[in-house]
Amino acid sequence: MAVYILSNRKIVRHKGEKTDSFSNDEYSIPNFRIAKCDFDTYQEPTAAAKKKKDYTNRNILNYKLFSEPEKQGYQDVLDVLQSEKGIRKSALTANNLGGTQRMFYELYKNMSSTKERSDVLIFIHGYAYDFDDELKAIIDLKKLFIDNPASPVEHILFVSWPASSSIVPLTYFDDKASSINSGSSLMRLFYFYTQFLKDIFSNRDLAPCNQRIHLMAHSMGNRVLQSMLYSLKKENILRVIDQVLLLNADVTYKVFEDSEDSFIKLPLLANRISIYLNRKDTILGISQFTKNILTPRLGKNGPSDIEKLKDIVSIIDCTLVEDDILNSLKYEIGNHWGYLSSSMVQKDIFQNLHDIDRNLITGRLKNSENIFTIIP
Template identity: 65%
Template sequence: MSVFILSNRRILMENGKESFSNEEISLPNFRIAKCNFDGWKEPTKEELKKKNYKGRAILNYKILSEPQKSGYQDVLEVLRKEKKLAESKLTSANLGGTQKMFYDLYKEMSATKQRNDVLIFIHGYAYDFDEELQSILELKKMYIDNPSSPVNHILFISWPASSSVFPLTYFDDKASSINSGNSLLRLFYFYIQFMKDIFSEKDLAPCHQRIHIIAHSMGNRLLQSMLYSLKTENITRVIDQVILLSADVSFRVFEESEESFVKLPKLANRVTVYVNRKDAVLAISQFSKNILSPRLGKMGPSTFSKITDIISVVDCTEVKNDLKTSFKFQVGSHWNYLSSSEVQGDIIAVLNDIDQKLIAKRKKMGDQSYLLA
């Protein structure tokens, strides 16, 4: 099990260690940290109330060193050495950044034929870094600790959203999500290069595990920014499931003229859009900042175009928020992937690649459209 943080937040020194900042400043590139769960314990109510419950008091992590040189030939050299195919002075300790992350994931994912999938999670707006660390803990419980889930690794995309959910911060977060989308695009190209470099060695076989993407709220804007810049001829289908939650992007993103989400079926095997028509946060987004542009997570796509066999829409407007009962979750209806056991169960079924028509508690409403209740 591995959990990595990929962040373009500013880095500062804290108690002699490199740490990610809570500041709302986005940098051009991701730095990578690996989370350490050794000795982690569920905090008590008293600990949660303390002012020092922040940063590594929430979750310990270590920012990886930068690689000494670009590319993945050093990773290939280390892997060939470990398989006794060649001699080298290099070890995994010499690897940094994406080299170390891809190396660790490849080693762990190759160790078993059982499901050992990777989940890339992109959060929405109104998160500071401490809230992101708490979100990582919730995601670990939902997807790694859950025996029904195929996920055993998480890559958490940390981008510097503001700490307020109110409209005045919206445009700052929108700009930051666009910048972070460019960083995500570079990560995609790094991964393609890693596969080309490593699997040029015939004795190193692909692990045959799967990679999924979940984007929540304005995290979909980050994904859209990446897709805008991704040239169609460079797309390789390396993602299994893409899940779009409470998507704060236009409902026209699947139209050919948008040149963004229409590319998803070329990147992924299946795309699932979760819709909530009572989403109060998306209603505010539409009527205060995106006039005449209905939100995908509230209305669903304007059209399926020619790709209805790849894209499915799940209407979860009527699901119960039975897991979290605070005002934010009951009234906002924007975080039902956290607050509803029905939505969580449906997402797990999607990640397990169960046939859309066979997923429990769904009612078929039309071509690739379902009601979850």
């Protein structure tokens, strides 16, 4: 099990600390830095601890930033892997690897060491998260997807981008700009990954691990994904993702049209795409009528036209679901966090991640060839 943070937040040294940390500032840097979360020493905080002013940063969850790589590319990773297999001698060890080299090396080692499901989930969060909020979200995601035996996920890559810490409406536009910048950084990370695959698996001594990688984006995290897709050239896209789950997506309902040149590229990247929407989503309703010039949102209204993609893209209507896990006023009125608040939505997501045929997933009513409703 491993949880990594991929962040383009500013790096700072907090007072009294000896190591670098990610900043809560609403400021993005051009490239992602990578950190690994330490759950070996994690202890669930008490209610009193959570109220303290010092319940921030590593007091929430400890993590360690990877060093920057000594040189670009993945030849060093190949040398280390071959040395470990006794194929060739090398003075390099895993400790010489930094950044994406270290993360890809560790994931490959862990995922190829078992015949059981050892899937990776890439998660992109939404609007109004500071870094402390992200650390709390990482803990929740680990409980939901790694600790839960119903889930095939064993590793999480949490994409941390500097959203505003305030829910004041004007900060929404700051988050839109930040999501665009973060999408460009994510695009570079995607190219690093495809380069890793080419460099490592061009060698016959190293076999693919045959595990699955999934991508999940919630709310405005879909705009980060959209920005990445804008930047990707179709001829450079490899199908390296199994499932893409678009949760309550705060992007225009036209993103799958050719003219948008963004989500239309997802079928080149993934085997299956699922759009989870809620027609009572109050948050997306506010987004539509106050910030997006009356443009319907994908996560509330569904896509405008996916006739050409109906074999790959499914629409899952969550309007009727019950918030039986988290049922505070925020969740009941917002109808925006079904993946956290509803066991019915979670059950549907787990079946999706297990690659069950969409027509055989239980708890659904089939409306048409690719449109389903989750029913109580």
